[in-house]
Amino acid sequence: MTAAETPATQLAKASPAAQDPGIRAWIVTGMLVVFMMVNFADKSVLGLAADEIRQDMGLSATEFGLANSAFFLLFSVSAGAVGLLADRVRPKWLLLTMAVLWSVAQTPSALGGGLAVLIGTRILLGAAEGPAFPVAQQTAMSWFPNHRRNLPGALVTLGVTLGVITAAPGLGWVIDHHGWRAALWVVAAAGVLWALLWVLLGADGRHPTDETDSPPPRSADVPATSAAKPAYRRIFGTRTWIGTTAAYFTTYWAVALTLVWLPSYLHNGLGHSSAASTKLVALPWVLGALVLLGQAALTGWLMRRGVSSRWARGRVGGILLFLGAVACLTVPLVDGTGSKTALLVVGFGLGGSFATVAVTTVSELAPPARRGGALGTMNATVTTAGLLAPALVGRLVDTQGATGYQSAVVLTGVLLLLGALAAFTLIDPDRDAVT
Template sequence: MTAAGTAPRQFDKTPPAGRGAGARAWTVTALLVVFMMVNFADKSVLGLAAEQIRTDMGLSATDFGLANSAFFLLFSVAGAAVGLLADRVRPKWLLLAMALLWSIAQTPAALGGGLAVLIGSRVMLGAAEGPAFPVAQQAAMSWFPNHRRNLPGALVTLGVTLGVITAAPGLTWVINHHGWRAALWVLAAVGVLWAVAWALLGADGPYRTNTPEAPSTTSGPVSDTAAARPAYRRILGTRTWLGTTLAYFTSYWTLALMLAWLPSYLRSGLGHSPSASANLVALTWVLGGLTLLGQAAVTGWLMRRGVSSRWARGRVGSGLLFIGAAACLAVPLVDGTAAKTALLAVGLGLGGSFAAVAVTTITELAPPARRGGALGTMNATVTTAGLIAPAVVGHLLDTQGETGYQSAIVLSGALLLLGALAALTLIDPARDATRANT
């Protein structure tokens, strides 16, 4: 790490703002959306094939939960390490290496083997995917000034939703007709295809380093030109970083539950058919995706009118978590499959939609020379939820039977409520950026 107070690197020219730069920026953003689609299709495949895998390998719910949790064993460590590395190495090459490693990691379990091979493959895949989200966001943000980052940040995050939406019906068909190992081969091939496209078209943007920012309509933090290289501890110790990370942790817990156990809950807990469950999984993620786009639109509209990011990001984000918490906590209070399914979709869909708020908030808080580390450390902390949640839910199912699904949703609702309160009371990036950078 570079000591605080080191003078930032400067460039002579303002980043290009012409037509060509805009077209390239959106091309790169589109590729990064697809990158995140592949990333979350990889994550969702075990949940979609849960019944087949458990039957094939004779696994208990706890065993299957641990297999899902294994994905996150090195996920957080890799996310933090590569996040720090992204402040020094071009994101283009980091993203290319990650995509190739994803495809390689799928092959051991695709070739055969038992639970040990499956767990080893998922650990390897998790290590390769751990840095994906923060590095992809850093790459996207490098093409846009602060006041234009809400939409690209939301779109890259939307790739998470689109990945599951396309994976749910597509991979379910492959699993039902050709087996779950065939689905792993499909994902490996898609990863290689994306890597080829990125090698040809991917690039780092003009706002990656301490180049001058375009004028912002907000009363936000000091510009990137004036920002030095504060010690990471000053950024990570701010109320905004802590509040954002806690809120995002509770949201990621919800995502992990959706990926590992939502298909099984819909089938075994609520009695939906496999095809209906796949469609309902997609619908839940669609709702989350629409929420992401709506949040980006509202946040951008507020910031263009001079509303502080404390309100535009912190309060809007907390509102989404409050609604998600209320829906999850209401699930045991209603009768009937339809009502429970609707509340489940709203609670998980909105509860899991905090990622774009988190990323744009930390991007505003940290200067460019510290963004990779700040985002990577946040992501590493947050994704420990993925290590814990699947195993906890598996234990609840083995000890409580089908009732365990409902207990898991109530637990998620309580965590979302905590996250909403943290976002509401702690997030203020304009205030904390000034303190961290001076």
């Protein structure tokens, strides 16, 4: 590369084949969307069946919250460990192993047992699902150059939303007519079916322009191997990785509460019927899906016009978190079930929308040989929110009654506000890119 050549110049010179990922890339991306749908359908069962499970097992809100927090006990550790492993082992086989383990983990509670069995199986399920999102994103993005990663990244994240949207009415019906244990059999079967299809259709990719998407010039005296594989501490020490991880933590806090406690808040806190709550809980995910696609389109449009990632990703993501924070913080200030419900939909829908910004930002920051570890460690850090949030809200509900739900929403608003601040002030991949 000459001194006058920039990554953009290289991209313009690339052959059409190098720029077009091809049909196989989109087939794999579609499979990964379904993968994340099954993943979050698994997670949503306990939230959808919260009242039934508490009644069946005689659990307090605190005990039920702890059972859900148990899911994240090994979730974060597994996400970090397998994320690092994904830089050495083919992601195709890691994804297959995860899907099989999900189905196995559902079986003991589906067969019977009490709280101890439920907690044990949730710990196992969490360990198997912890690496799912970063490894799926790493696999999808390995088929695309940097300037085309916003859409596949958004689509894989959209699988999270679609999983909950489809699970809410479908699993809700199964729970109402056949019990919550039957719903576990349904998601276990879905995991097995996906695994069989993945054996046939799954594949790893490495886009030809991946190594030259956005690397700053490297001095001639730096060995190629060190440039390809910098120390992880260099990545984790950048303000971009720190700011992205902090902002993403607040999004995951909102996601955890949406999964575990929002159905109960709508029913027990705001007075919606059980059937209405099952339908309403899908609305934040629907809004989140629309926001994800809009954010991906806007970010891609900005970057194609030369706008830096600091603005196209960091500032756009920060604005979404800020708007979600405002909605959550406004909930105690309005009267009426309808107004509070609308604000919850907006707050959690926008507050849970930072994931695609996070993974595309870190994918731009880290070189391909360190991308799995960078994404996995970020996911391991942010998912500690899932360990803390359900138990804390359960405690608030036991001590404050229905008011505890509202206190949890206010706390979520404060965290989202801090996340927006981190995104605005710290994220700048062009400044911090590690080679």
